[in-house]
Amino acid sequence: MSHTAHIPSHRKPRRSASKLAVRAGVAGGVLSTLAMAGTASASPTAEPVAETTLEMPVLNLDLGADVSSAVTVAAENTRLAAVEGELTAQEESARTGAAAEAKKAKEDAQQKADAEKKAKQEADRKEAADRANRSSARSTLATASASDSGSGSKSTSGSGKSTAPSQGTGTVTAPATGSAAAIVNFARAQVGKAYVLGGTGPSSFDCSGLVGAAYRQAGITLPRMSQQQSTAGTSVSLSALQPGDILYWGSKGSAYHVAVYVGGGKFVGAQNSSTGIVERSLSYDKPTGAVRVL
Structure with missing residues (x-):
């Protein structure tokens, strides 16, 4: 049976650099101690070595909590950046929309003013033409009236009646x-x-x-x-x-x-x-x- 059969995945989990360094240090200490013990037992003249128990320091490193805190901070920063970016985009969109509406309103107002100006000019032109026509008609009538003034007098008829002279x-x-x-x-x-x-x-x-x-x-x-x-x-x-x-x-x-x-x-x-x-x-x-x- 394989030594890794009880592990769900043959791929070993990645260890952090700090944990690997601590474990490497511990392993080195153990190997050094074993080497010294082997040397002592190999020498015939060496004195018996008393058995010594080494106590390794216990590392109380809450690496998981630090990583989790760092991940949380990074996620919060990312969220804040996204929110700020969205707000900036909305503000830019609002400014662009307002500028477009203002431009359109200005164009509409200009078109209305141009139309009113054109209508007024047309009305003034028609009024001037009407005045000219009326003036011409009156001048014609006045001329005709003046030309007829000589025939306006009535001469004495055979009945002896007469009217006032023209x-x-x-x-x-x-x-x-x-x-x-x-x-x-x-x-x-x-x-x-x-x-x-x-x-x-x-x-x-x-x-x-x-x-x-x-x-x-x-x-x-x-x-x-x-x-x-x-x-x-x-x-x-x-x-x-x-x-x-x-x-x-x-x-x-x-x-x-x-x-x-x-x-x-x-x-x-x-x-x-x-x-x-x-x-x-x-x-x-x-x-x-x-x-x-x-």
Whole structure:
């Protein structure tokens, strides 16, 4: 039977260097003692040697505990290093993610600002084009009105009736008595008709087109635009209005709207495309001022 049959593995366990050194020292001491004893017994003249018992020092080394403690410390250091490495990786990932989110938010904000800027530029361009179109249309109408002023006067007919002569632009004289009634009656007769920018009748009007058409019933030719109509006569107080006076909204000379005062605290005007031509109380939309042409 093999001497190692009782050992689970033929491979002997590794011994630590300290244990091997101690055992080597003990073995050396034993061999030295045996050699001395053999020499003494071989010499015939040697005296009998008294039997001596050597007591070997007992080594109380807790090597297992030291190794276990070292392994524990090493494992704890490894664990701490792994934890620190994981935390560092998480922090780096968080910083990277935050930087990416900040970059994306900045890009989104820039795109939104660019879109708003582009939309504003487009709106400004369209508004400028609309203003140019309106200005062109008004200039065309004003030119047409000026060219027609020569034909606005009515000559004496065979019946012997005559009307007031046409007045040049900006020079309006007082008409005959009763002209205010003709202006007011005409304005009220247009209530309910449509508002159309540039309209001068008979089916639709804009604000200055209605005022000009009403005054033509009295033989008076007014400037075409509301700005000039607001300076066509003498300024009067809103507390001393008379039927036929021209009401205006905005500054005199740059008014944006005009209407005809019809008495009783009311006016008739071509307000807008939604309401058309209406009769309203002054409290509905109080005018800025008034001028009297009659």
